[in-house]
Amino acid sequence: MRKPQSETTPRPLRHAVRMGLANALMVPLLVALTAVVLTGCSRGTPQAGGAGSQGDAAPAVVQANAAVAQSLKLDDPQDFEDAKRGFIARPSGKILAADGTVLKDFDAYGFLQGKGPDTVNPSLWRHAQLNAEVGLFKVVDGVYQLRGFDIANMTLIEGKTGWIVVDPLSAQESAAHALDFARKHLGNKPVSALVFTHAHVDHFGGAIVVLSAKEAAERRVPIIVSAGFMEEATSENILVGAGMGRRSMYQFGKNLPRDARGNVDTGLGKDVVYGAIGVLRPTGLVDQPTQPMTLDGVRFVFHNTPGAECPAEMTFHLPDHKLYNGAELLSQTMHNLLPIRSAKVRDALGWANSLQQALDQMDGVDTYIGQHNQPIWGNARIRAFITVHRDIYKYTHDQTVRLMNQGYTAREIADLVKLPASLSQHLGARGYYGDLRHNVKAVYQYYLGFYDANPAHLDPLPPAESGKRYVALIGADKALAAAQTAYDQGDYRWAAELLNHLVMADAKNQAAREQLAKTYEQMGYRSEAATWRNSYLTGAMELRQGPPDKGISKAQAIGMLQQVPTERFLEAMAGSLNGPDAEGKNLKINLVLSDANERYVLWLENAVMHFKAAPPAPDANATLTLTRDILVKMIAGTAGAKDTLLSDDLRVTGSRLDLVRFFSLIDKAPGTFPIVTR
């Protein structure tokens, strides 16, 4: 039995403990949380264009980009006609946060005019131009889309009494701006139903400004999702949020300038509005494979399609409008089976099967819309579009499996698999967001994991250690010269491999860093995938400037963190316990959430943090009692001393010193770690 120790703690130590408690509680309490904001597509902050040390496109890149332009029918006007069809009005100016921060600049991508420069893959340039067709559009009678207000589309369907809103964007600021814009041009009607097509944040983050929780309850507004939505929306990636959030800065080119040598697109749309996010509790669930439902007088037929693009996702038909909404199972780009920001790997075969089902449901459909990119009109074109997407995932899957079974490894298969022309020529399924080579590796990982069965790779040296040995063997100058030769020959993959060894061996080798930055730049300029381009160019930027000072803020996610089950926070906390420091420590803490009627016992055992829902343990070192509201503020990093030490809603009994000891074992993860150096 442990005795409460606070009484016996000497005064100076008590002061230190008090301050330690503040630090221990306010900062690292639940540190692994970021990617509630990142589970879907992206978050980004618009940057002023122009700055940076970006160079010109090298001759090899000019040549490669010219070859791309030759090989594809980039002057086909049909997609541009679709992207402009039904145009009503275009927004201009900026979307601002409450504190005046610019969240979205509608003019930032104004440079995407005419023929592309050498520094952008021409196929990506065209795609970036399509995504720059921003505005309010009438799709068919009674169906409208707001495109380019955020990375995703907001779809409005006219009901008997108001608007049925499909996917209220990433943030409250962009959702409010888009809906106001629509009301200005289409008339002021209430929101009569909400549909979230899936559990990625760019499809629901702005919900609570489209409809307040109070209004939803009072007017009994239907909020429709597919099975598993709430769990996925509030839980996906909480555990690895800090790591994934940091990696996402690469995928989305968050900190790059918006210009022809920087961020031109994200593949699924323009940059994301990094504003305040929240979610509303659903009132209706789609849990059958096909489920008809009438919302505000409009007939819907929902199709549940879990486990493809998102663990919880659905598409739908509007039979009276002859319209099919493919949610994000279908966009005007090859999607990814494994985002380069990281995620759990997706099932290519399941995705292809969902698209086969979509094809089987296409009778009588004249219009396709998705929740990203532009629509398609005409049954034959829609069928061709779905068929190509189905077969890209199926081909990628089947050919990877075939070569896997012949003993080829992921890196080899990625170089071997090429799409047949009937698939690769379809511009609406090129790799602008996903990438074939990365998807091949994802299929390999899905079935066989990351290990290729070669014992040389069972226990390889970490990057800095092998880098040092390569440099010792070759000599830094000789390696740098060889990399320069490779660069001059346009052999950028080899140049990057050599230079990466040099930089990993010695982050102070400025010549190697600059040469690697130049190499990444060329790789970015020739990339067709916006995500690859953003990664290479962010890598180049960070080789020159170092990693960012700030990670992605959790403060704006409070509206969503409030919905996250406490167990997810505790799992993340256990995942942040510093194991070596915790070795031999034996502490037990009661956690009481006074307003939520939740009680947990947390304890250390074998340098592992465990927890269980249980009444306070009498032998605990300390009991921390607080409200769930304060807990969420701590997680979001917005709790001040007033909320913690000075609040009546937070009490500590037992040993404060032990409480500090316990929470001091939780590592911080600010999400600013270096990636291209060690």
Ligand SMILES: [Zn+2]
């Ligand atoms: Zn999305």
